[in-house]
Amino acid sequence: MNVKRTEELVLAQSEDIVRARQTVRAWMIREGFSLVDQTKMVTAASELARNAVDYGGGGVVLLEQLLEGARAGLRITFTDRGPGIPDLELAQTDGYSTGTGLGMGLGGSRRLVNEFTIASSPGQGTVVTITRWR
Amino acid sequence: MTTPSAGKWAKVLAEDKDAFLEHWLREQKAVISARPDLMVDSELRRESAEFLDLLLAAADEGAAADISAEPWAPSREYLAGISRSRAVQGFTPTETATFVFSLKQPAFALLQAKLKDEAVLLSEVWTFNVLVDKLGLYTTEIFLTSREDIIRRQQAEMLELSTPVVQLWEGILALPLIGTLDSERTQVIMEILLQSIVDRSSGVAIIDITGVPAVDTMVAQNLMKTVAAARLMGAQCIISGIRPQIAQTMVHLGVSFEGVVTTASLADALAHAFRLSNLHVSQAQSRS
Amino acid sequence: METIPILKVGDCLLISIQVDMHDRLAMSLQNHITEQVVKHHARGVMIDISALEMVDSFIGRVLGSIAAMTRVLGAETVVVGMRPAVAITLVELGLSLGTLRTALNVEVGMELLGSLIDASTGGAFRERQAD
Numbered sequence: 133m134n135v136k137r138t139e140e141l142v143l144a145q146s147e148d149i150v151r152a153r154q155t156v157r158a159w160m161i162r163e164g165f166s167l168v169d170q171t172k173m174v175t176a177a178s179e180l181a182r183n184a185v186d187y188g189g190g191g192v193v194l195l196e197q198l199l200e201g202a203r204a205g206l207r208i209t210f211t212d213r214g215p216g217i218p219d220l221e222l223a224q225t226d227g228y229s230t231g232t233g234l235g236m237g238l239g240g241s242r243r244l245v246n247e248f249t250i251a252s253s254p255g256q257g258t259v260v261t262i263t264r265w266r
Numbered sequence: 267m268t269t270p271s272a273g274k275w276a277k278v279l280a281e282d283k284d285a286f287l288e289h290w291l292r293e294q295k296a297v298i299s300a301r302p303d304l305m306v307d308s309e310l311r312r313e314s315a316e317f318l319d320l321l322l323a324a325a326d327e328g329a330a331a332d333i334s335a336e337p338w339a340p341s342r343e344y345l346a347g348i349s350r351s352r353a354v355q356g357f358t359p360t361e362t363a364t365f366v367f368s369l370k371q372p373a374f375a376l377l378q379a380k381l382k383d384e385a386v387l388l389s390e391v392w393t394f395n396v397l398v399d400k401l402g403l404y405t406t407e408i409f410l411t412s413r414e415d416i417i418r419r420q421q422a423e424m425l426e427l428s429t430p431v432v433q434l435w436e437g438i439l440a441l442p443l444i445g446t447l448d449s450e451r452t453q454v455i456m457e458i459l460l461q462s463i464v465d466r467s468s469g470v471a472i473i474d475i476t477g478v479p480a481v482d483t484m485v486a487q488n489l490m491k492t493v494a495a496a497r498l499m500g501a502q503c504i505i506s507g508i509r510p511q512i513a514q515t516m517v518h519l520g521v522s523f524e525g526v527v528t529t530a531s532l533a534d535a536l537a538h539a540f541r542l543s544n545l546h547v548s549q550a551q552s553r554s
Numbered sequence: 555m556e557t558i559p560i561l562k563v564g565d566c567l568l569i570s571i572q573v574d575m576h577d578r579l580a581m582s583l584q585n586h587i588t589e590q591v592v593k594h595h596a597r598g599v600m601i602d603i604s605a606l607e608m609v610d611s612f613i614g615r616v617l618g619s620i621a622a623m624t625r626v627l628g629a630e631t632v633v634v635g636m637r638p639a640v641a642i643t644l645v646e647l648g649l650s651l652g653t654l655r656t657a658l659n660v661e662v663g664m665e666l667l668g669s670l671i672d673a674s675t676g677g678a679f680r681e682r683q684a685d
Contacts, residue, residue: 146577153608154574168457171608171639175647178610182577201411240611240647460638467658494650495641500634500657 137197143181143212144190152181152193159195159206165266173206173264176241180210180260183237188212188258198263205246205265210258217252224250275390276325278380279373283322287315289372297364305355313348314365320344333400345401346408353412362409366402370395425454431462438539439468440532444477452488459492463501470539471496474532476507486521493526502542504528506535558583560590565679566598566667567591567629572605580616588623596629597675598667602660604635614649621654630670631655634663 139159141152156177160170177193184191191212198205217223224238238260242248245262252258279286291314320341333342345366352362373394381387428451434440441459445451463471473489475481481489493503506529508516516522529535540547556579561568567590575583587599601617603609609617621631634657636644644651655670657663671679 150574150576157607168639168642171643172646174608175610175643178608178612179647182610182612201407203411237611240649243646243648244643456642457638460641464638464658467662469658469662491642491645494645495638498641498644498651498654498656499636499638500659500662 134199135196136199139195141193141195142190143184143193143210146182146185149178149181149185153178155195156206156208159197160264163197163204163206163266165206165264169264169266172244173208173262176244176262177208179237179241180208180262183258183260184210184212184214188214191257203265205263207261207263210260213257216254216256216258217250218254220250220252273325274381274386275373275377275394276322278377278390279318280322280326281380282376283318286372286376287311287318289375290314290318290369293368293371294364297361297368317341317344317348317365333397333404341401342404345405349405349408350412353409353416359406359409363402363406366398366405369398373398422454425451426458429455429458431459433466433468434472434536434539435543435545437468437543438470438472438536439463439466440472440474440536442474442477442532446480447475447478447485447488449484449488452485452492456488456492456495460495460499463496463499468501470502470504470542472504472506472532472535472539474507474535475505475512476509476532478507478512481508481512481516481521483519483521486516486523490523490526502527504535504538506530506532557586560586562590562594562596565596565671566600566664567594567596568600568602570602570605574607575613577612580613584616584620584623587620588627591624591627591629596624597671597679599624599629599631600660600663600667601631601633602635602663603633603640604637604659606640607637609636609640609644611647611649614644614647614651618651618654628674630667630674632657632663632667632670634658634660 139155141155142148143152153174157170157174160173165173181193184193189212191210191214194209194211196207196209198207224242238250241260241262246265247261247263249261250258291311294310294314324337324341332338348365349362352365374391377387377390377394381390428445429441429443432440432442439459439462441455443455447455459471459473462468473492475489478485489505493505496503504527505523508528508530527535527538529538537547556573558569558571558573558575558579567587569583569587571583573579590596591599599620601620603617606613617633621633624631632655636656655666657666668679
């Protein structure tokens with residue numbers, strides 16, 4: 133698998149969430165994804181960027197253009213230095229939330245992408261990676 | 267094999283590049299000559315010359331035969347491009363791989379003529395052989411994935427063709443579904459139906475599943491998602507054509523269309539759609 | 555700070571969201587609408603989201619809250635013009651917004667709003683229109 137291009141954005145405040153989704157949208161358009169695929173990836177990115185800003189105390193988002201054989205994809209990694217998530221399984225259940233949201237963030241985002249991985253430990257922050265293939 | 271001698275074959279080839287290119291082209295044409303319909307001579311010459319330059323440039327950097335390494339990236343990309351375009355043009359995998367494999371014969375001949383030391387000759391021939399094999403396999407791999415892409419695209423086109431959205435009345439659409447509903451097809455159907463709802467500003471859509479052989483939990487869930495998405499856009503869906511057999515299996519499986527209007531026949535659904543649209547159908551007064 | 559304009563048309567408030575809203579802007583829109591409903595004694599609110607290319611769980615939740623809050627204040631809310639790709643994504647996300655009233659476009663939305671107001675007031679909207 134080749135990483136052809138990368139871009140990194142800082143997530144600190146709520147305007148950064150908007151900037152993250154606009155950047156993801158631009159990448160998805162350039163990669164030739166369908167409108168529905170674009171919307172799903174942008175929405176997932178918005179959810180995860182918000183998690184990083186609101187609960188992770190800010191962080192960074194890394195976009196990577198992937199090439200594996202003849203298939204192309206976009207991988208986005210969200211890294212925060214927040215308190216971490218003690219029970220990952222519970223956190224991905226619909227309806228679960230520590231904040232004021234409806235708790236659709238993690239579980240919902242997982243359904244919008246092709247690949248979803250999450251790593252977190254208390255005090256170490258959280259890393260979420262999502263990938264969508266074309 | 268880590269010594270810079272890995273590039274000796276490249277020096278030999280580079281010294282006699284023009285003659286080598288001619289020999290290589292002859293070898294290629296021996297296989298592709300039967301396809302003048304697919305490939306113009308000048309194009310083959312241009313592609314061959316360009317690839318040869320990339321190959322020699324990569325070897326020049328002292329790169330060993332690990333083609334996934336960075337110095338080989340331009341060669342790989344060039345080959346991928348050739349592979350893709352040939353898959354689209356209708357070449358066979360053999361014809362496509364020949365582009366690379368036909369390098370062997372002229373290279374061996376040239377190396378044999380130029381390298382007098384047998385040990386060096388053997389080592390260079392071997393190195394080059396391994397390299398060409400790897401590039402050849404890579405070419406075939408890309409060729410196959412490109413073909414898969416083409417097949418996928420054709421499937422997608424067929425899916426769209428098999429999804430006719432018809433307008434029954436102003437503001438009332440119908441989508442007669444025929445055949446098995448897998449999740450990919452349902453996805454396409456969903457998008458086409460929702461787009462039609464916007465395009466023809468239809469407040470009611472009837473999804474008729476008379477021609478769907480089986481409704482399992484997955485299919486039901488996908489249909490429910492379509493209905494939910496339409497509702498978010500401000501349109502109502504009716505699912506019609508639920509045969510008795512399907513109703514029975516649905517109940518057995520515990521599948522439900524909760525919160526969705528369902529009818530046995532398309533006619534019932536149309537009647538319901540008229541009611542939703544505040545339309546009344548009545549018998550005209552007889553003239554006699 | 556930028557705000558989203560709220561138009562008053564008869565008994566109704568009209569809002570057309572044209573920008574990619576950040577979270578604070580969405581919250582301020584929610585406050586703004588409820589204030590305006592009270593101030594103008596509005597009976598209906600129509601929010602046009604046809605320009606929105608994305609609605610995530612936060613914005614979806616704000617739309618739901620606006621509808622619930624205005625209902626408490628005596629005004630019905632209709633959300634119009636959601637794009638197909640947005641609707642598909644919201645459903646996949648797991649947000650069905652069950653109680654939210656929706657319509658295909660502004661025209662249909664206006665009709666729906668009219669009938670909702672009539673139902674809750676015994677024909678006030680139609681009387682007004684006839685004036």
